[in-house]
Amino acid sequence: MASQKRILVIGAGVSGLTAIKACKEENLDVVCYERIGELGGLWRYHENDLDGLPSVMKSTISNTSKEMSSFTDFPPAKEFPTYMHHTAVLKYLEMYVEHFGLLSHITYYQEVIELIPAEDYGTTGKWLVKIRDLHSDENREEAFDGVMACVGHHAYPMSPSYPNMDVYAGQIIHSHSYKTFTGFEDKTVLVIGAGNSGADIAAELSNVAKKVYLSTRRGAWIYPRLFEKGKPCDVCNNRRYKTLLPSKYTMNKLEKFLNKRMDHERFGIKPYHSVSSQHPTINDELHAKLLNGRVIVRRDVKEFSETGVIFDGEEESTPIDVVFLATGYQVKFPFLSDDILRVGKNNKVLLYKNMFPPQLKHHTLAVIGLIQPNGSLFPVFEMQSRWFVALMTEKCHLPSTDTMLSSVRSTEGFRARNFVQSPRHSLEASWLSYMDEVADEFGVKPNMAALLLKDPKLFWACFFGPCLPYQYRLNGPHKWEGAREAILGYKSRMYGHIKNGREN
Ligand SMILES: Cc1cc2nc3c(=O)[nH]c(=O)nc-3n(C[C@H](O)[C@H](O)[C@H](O)COP(=O)(O)OP(=O)(O)OC[C@H]3O[C@@H](n4cnc5c(N)ncnc54)[C@H](O)[C@@H]3O)c2cc1C
Ligand SMILES: *[C@@H]1O[C@H](CO)[C@@H](O)[C@H](O)[C@H]1NC(C)=O
Ligand SMILES: *[C@@H]1O[C@H](CO)[C@@H](O)[C@H](O)[C@H]1NC(C)=O
Numbered sequence: 001m002a003s004q005k006r007i008l009v010i011g012a013g014v015s016g017l018t019a020i021k022a023c024k025e026e027n028l029d030v031v032c033y034e035r036i037g038e039l040g041g042l043w044r045y046h047e048n049d050l051d052g053l054p055s056v057m058k059s060t061i062s063n064t065s066k067e068m069s070s071f072t073d074f075p076p077a078k079e080f081p082t083y084m085h086h087t088a089v090l091k092y093l094e095m096y097v098e099h100f101g102l103l104s105h106i107t108y109y110q111e112v113i114e115l116i117p118a119e120d121y122g123t124t125g126k127w128l129v130k131i132r133d134l135h136s137d138e139n140r141e142e143a144f145d146g147v148m149a150c151v152g153h154h155a156y157p158m159s160p161s162y163p164n165m166d167v168y169a170g171q172i173i174h175s176h177s178y179k180t181f182t183g184f185e186d187k188t189v190l191v192i193g194a195g196n197s198g199a200d201i202a203a204e205l206s207n208v209a210k211k212v213y214l215s216t217r218r219g220a221w222i223y224p225r226l227f228e229k230g231k232p233c234d235v236c237n238n239r240r241y242k243t244l245l246p247s248k249y250t251m252n253k254l255e256k257f258l259n260k261r262m263d264h265e266r267f268g269i270k271p272y273h274s275v276s277s278q279h280p281t282i283n284d285e286l287h288a289k290l291l292n293g294r295v296i297v298r299r300d301v302k303e304f305s306e307t308g309v310i311f312d313g314e315e316e317s318t319p320i321d322v323v324f325l326a327t328g329y330q331v332k333f334p335f336l337s338d339d340i341l342r343v344g345k346n347n348k349v350l351l352y353k354n355m356f357p358p359q360l361k362h363h364t365l366a367v368i369g370l371i372q373p374n375g376s377l378f379p380v381f382e383m384q385s386r387w388f389v390a391l392m393t394e395k396c397h398l399p400s401t402d403t404m405l406s407s408v409r410s411t412e413g414f415r416a417r418n419f420v421q422s423p424r425h426s427l428e429a430s431w432l433s434y435m436d437e438v439a440d441e442f443g444v445k446p447n448m449a450a451l452l453l454k455d456p457k458l459f460w461a462c463f464f465g466p467c468l469p470y471q472y473r474l475n476g477p478h479k480w481e482g483a484r485e486a487i488l489g490y491k492s493r494m495y496g497h498i499k500n501g502r503e504n
Helices: 014-025 087-100 197-206 235-239 240-244 249-263 287-289 378-392 401-418 430-442 449-454 458-464 469-473 485-490 490-494
Strands: 004-009 031-035 105-110 110-117 126-131 136-143 146-149 171-174 186-194 211-215 294-297 302-304 308-311 322-325 365-367
Touching: 004 136, 004 171, 014 087, 014 378, 031 110, 031 249, 087 430, 126 146, 126 186, 146 378, 197 211, 197 287, 235 490, 240 430, 249 458, 287 294, 378 430, 401 485, 449 458, 485 490
Parallel strands: 004 031, 004 146, 031 105, 146 365, 171 322, 186 211, 186 322, 211 294
Antiparallel strands: 110 126, 126 136, 302 308
């Protein structure tokens, strides 16, 4: 073990945890530095808004179902509900950490403040890392063979500016700082942005506020968590056979389904774009809130006034006490210089498969989690981490810089052709295609043809059933013996928390 490589994982959020696990699996010497005193990243609720420290709201419930959000070799216990409250998600993370012995690799209160190529980078690919110990406030330097940046991208609020915003006398708060409804009782509130946070805040405040307006420039497709017969949205949609159907057909069907639940046009929230061109807004309550008038939809804000805002197409100012900007986040890597990773307009980043700066000579640096798939991120983080580790142990290789650059361009082209142009979609990916693409790089994509011949029952479950993350432990490096059973038995866990319910 003389040449055991030393890997740095920056951040102990979900992506950092999967990174440590993947390194351990390959016997790499892994160190994780986390700048706060706890693991779990934004799933750990913080009441107070600390600068750059993201956290869920007090009422946040995951918007991806538990079986589709699981780690590939660690199915959540039966007792966890189908969609988990953030406290349950954190519990699941703690169980994962315990089970795979990840804790001893994490050192808290260590902030990475600079990452530069080491002197011998040209020959070794090593990185020199500057770390601030937040206990003693002292800086030190350490060298690493590989670095996984797992710092999340919900830390730096993006706030648009509107004419006369500065004369407005009410409160303006970014969704980043919204934790609970207290303090907003009986207020007239405007939420700008109908993405996941905007919809959550509007729905929650409408229980206690005097009036809630929800302003959306482009409208939104609202996906309920519960699809047919209460099956989770992602369980219904992320299925292999669906990727073989003409996308026009599946998209039409999906759009019809969403409109059947709530006619988006009648409710004034229909986007100009089809369901395939816009990231989903997952919300179960908004439908009813729009119907009972507790949430009132308006188009874009034209300008602010002293007491409120003037909406597009209106002349009069609407009085508003508090404005929430649910307008997303800026992608930033303060410890990396522009020549390593530049973030352009609309959060565009030059990364091969959302992970590797293609221009570097050695691919010993990866960004984990800088992606917006239409499915759970947990298995995606894990997939990315496993790929990086396979590269570090030379089980596979990246193509030439030119090939990577042209791949980045074609991905950008795809996003530009298929999605509404906005910072919201710069990181967009189709969950199943991305998982398969990366899995294929290091041999863990399920071999469907072989399954069909060897194990038709499992083939059927993998092809027609939901693409459960355990599928990526059926073959290749570090396959898991329990994967088959986890796939065939998922239904008994999915609703396992419900007493007196029917199994399956
Ligand atoms: C409100 C909300 C709800 C969400 N719900 C879901 C959901 O239901 N399902 C889903 O799949 N995804 C959901 N997401 C997406 C979410 O981004 C991921 O689930 C995931 O938690 C992100 O994990 P992360 O590790 O990449 O980032 P984070 O959780 O942000 O963790 C990053 C960690 O890195 C640390 N760090 C940052 N910079 C440094 C540094 N320089 N040095 C040392 N440490 C550093 C931070 O302190 C933090 O602990 C949600 C996001 C939000 C905001
Ligand atoms: C994600 O997007 C792909 C491609 O557009 C689509 O086939 C799939 O059904 C979507 N999944 C969900 C959960 O909406
Ligand atoms: C779930 O919500 C988070 C935060 O609001 C969002 O980033 C993510 O894209 C949502 N998930 C899906 C599948 O839409």
